[in-house]
Amino acid sequence: MSTTDKIFLDARELEHPVPLERAIAAIRELGEKNYFYMIHRKNPIPLIELAKEQGFSVLNKEDAQGTWHILIAKDRSLDLEALCDV
Amino acid sequence: MFSQNGLSLDQAPPISVVFRFFLSGSIFGLLAGILTLLFGTDIFNADTSQALILTHTLTLGVMLSFMFGALFQMLPVIAGVKLTAPVKKANLVQYPLVVGVLLLLSAFYTGKAVFFISASMLLGITIIGIAFIMLKNLLALPNHSHSTKGMTIALSSLILLTLFALYLTATLAGLLEGTLYSQVKTAHYSFGLFGWITLLIISISFQVIEMFYVTPAYPAFISKSLPLRLFGLLLLGSIGAFFFAQSWFFVDIVIVGFLLCYALMTLRRLSQRKRPIADATVWFWRTGMMLLVLSASATLTTRFHPIPSLQAINYIFFAGFALSIVFAMFYKIVPFLTWFHLNAQGYFTAPMMHEVIHPKTAMKHLYIHLATLAAFVVSVYFTPIIYLAGSLTLLSFGWMLWQIVHAWKLYVHTQKTGERFEMTIPKAKD
Numbered sequence: 001m002s003t004t005d006k007i008f009l010d011a012r013e014l015e016h017p018v019p020l021e022r023a024i025a026a027i028r029e030l031g032e033k034n035y036f037y038m039i040h041r042k043n044p045i046p047l048i049e050l051a052k053e054q055g056f057s058v059l060n061k062e063d064a065q066g067t068w069h070i071l072i073a074k075d076r077s078l079d080l081e082a083l084c085d086v
Numbered sequence: 087m088f089s090q091n092g093l094s095l096d097q098a099p100p101i102s103v104v105f106r107f108f109l110s111g112s113i114f115g116l117l118a119g120i121l122t123l124l125f126g127t128d129i130f131n132a133d134t135s136q137a138l139i140l141t142h143t144l145t146l147g148v149m150l151s152f153m154f155g156a157l158f159q160m161l162p163v164i165a166g167v168k169l170t171a172p173v174k175k176a177n178l179v180q181y182p183l184v185v186g187v188l189l190l191l192s193a194f195y196t197g198k199a200v201f202f203i204s205a206s207m208l209l210g211i212t213i214i215g216i217a218f219i220m221l222k223n224l225l226a227l228p229n230h231s232h233s234t235k236g237m238t239i240a241l242s243s244l245i246l247l248t249l250f251a252l253y254l255t256a257t258l259a260g261l262l263e264g265t266l267y268s269q270v271k272t273a274h275y276s277f278g279l280f281g282w283i284t285l286l287i288i289s290i291s292f293q294v295i296e297m298f299y300v301t302p303a304y305p306a307f308i309s310k311s312l313p314l315r316l317f318g319l320l321l322l323g324s325i326g327a328f329f330f331a332q333s334w335f336f337v338d339i340v341i342v343g344f345l346l347c348y349a350l351m352t353l354r355r356l357s358q359r360k361r362p363i364a365d366a367t368v369w370f371w372r373t374g375m376m377l378l379v380l381s382a383s384a385t386l387t388t389r390f391h392p393i394p395s396l397q398a399i400n401y402i403f404f405a406g407f408a409l410s411i412v413f414a415m416f417y418k419i420v421p422f423l424t425w426f427h428l429n430a431q432g433y434f435t436a437p438m439m440h441e442v443i444h445p446k447t448a449m450k451h452l453y454i455h456l457a458t459l460a461a462f463v464v465s466v467y468f469t470p471i472i473y474l475a476g477s478l479t480l481l482s483f484g485w486m487l488w489q490i491v492h493a494w495k496l497y498v499h500t501q502k503t504g505e506r507f508e509m510t511i512p513k514a515k516d
């Protein structure tokens with residue numbers, strides 16, 4: 001698990017629809033050994049639905065400051081809860 | 087498009103539903119351009135049938151089409167409202183709306199009762215019917231944002247203004263005596279301009295300004311209470327007018343104060359964006375808000391000094407305000423929907439948003455829009471310029487029409503020839 005690479009995107013100050021555009025581009029490039037980690041000011045439901053429909057493993061959590069943490073992996077055996085900073 | 091409420095993609099309507107409303111809105115915009123060329127500066131005199139025809143072409147044909155298209159898209163995505171059978175509902179709204187508007191314009195032109203009656207039946211049933219369905223779904227939401235509360239009030243205004251319109255058309259058709267015609271007419275256009283158009287824009291802005299442009303949220307004194315206060319004032323003015331002739335004078339002054347406050351706050355929020363570069367949509371919003379400030383100021387001035395030319399310019403300011411926001415939303419919605427629907431269908435070769443409508447294309451439309459507004463204002467003082475204004479209106483809506491056709495062609499082309507994105511990830515069994 002510790003060798004898994006994190007592809008990180010801080011989308012908190014990106015204007016719509018750039019976060020979604022970049023996130024979709026990133027998850028298309030995901031392999032078995034990495035995962036996508038995005039922080040965002042909103043819960044990006046369309047991205048989450050789209051990733052779930054494509055069969056990705058998804059975790060979305062809001063922290064105490066109201067920032068959303070979204071983790072997406074191709075490898076469904078990855079423990080996203082353990083990788084999440086919240 | 088984001089929601090806090092939770093939403094499945096399959097709740098969103100097919101892209102064709104939104105595009106068709108935008109298409110008919112653009113075609114009515116072309117009609118507005120043609121009517122301007124035909125009627126000339128008679129459109130600036132509110133007492134003429136030419137002014138009535140152009141006003142209803144813009145408010146019903148253009149704005150209502152765009153607003154219904156946007157609501158069909160935004161209610162599920164932003165508000166989490168489940169509109170079942172969206173294609174069927176859209177068909178039941180769009181065709182009667184188009185025919186109804188044409189009949190109403192014919193009624194204003196000919197004065198014939200048969201046109202008033204048939205237009206009233208079609209538009210009354212359609213508008214009240216869909217507004218009621220949207221309202222019912224909004225009221226059923228377990229959690230409301232300031233945006234959804236505002237939309238609820240705006241849709242209530244739409245129902246009220248349509249009921250007032252039915253009284254007016256029944257009078258014009260000779261079915262009623264119309265003893266309350268004057269009071270109902272004022273209530274009709276006040277609810278139309280402020281309760282429906284302005285309030286819907288305000289409600290949507292609570293969500294989209296912060297979300298699209300990464301600005302601080304609106305202060306609570308605006309987002310919490312402005313829609314309800316505006317609605318309350320409109321009710322007060324409408325009811326008060328039956329007992330006190332000056333009712334609207336005082337109500338209008340307070341409404342103007344609220345609108346100035348809202349528009350200036352929106353301009354401030356747009357100046358607090360973190361990104362230094364502004365695209366065309368930001369400038370459309372800024373233009374709209376500046377025009378709202380000018381319109382509110384002109385309304386205030388004409389209440390004390392009724393200057394006919396300023397009243398004419400105020401129509402241009404208000405129409406410019408509403409159309410600027412329609413254009414801002416159009417340039418956000420069309421590229422996003424095209425790109426997103428294709429991505430959701432798994433097309434690897436889906437065009438990027440800037441390929442659907444290039445930012446420079448939207449910026450060119452902004453210049454056309456600004457030139458159109460300037461030509462209309464100049465034509466109040468130098469009448470031959472009205473033909474330039476009419477031609478620019480044709481260009482403006484022709485420009486939009488082309489963007490819709492272009493986006494649709496790209497969408498269909500990608501579906502026919504596009505390479506599909508195959509994840510081949512086995513789905514979880516749980």
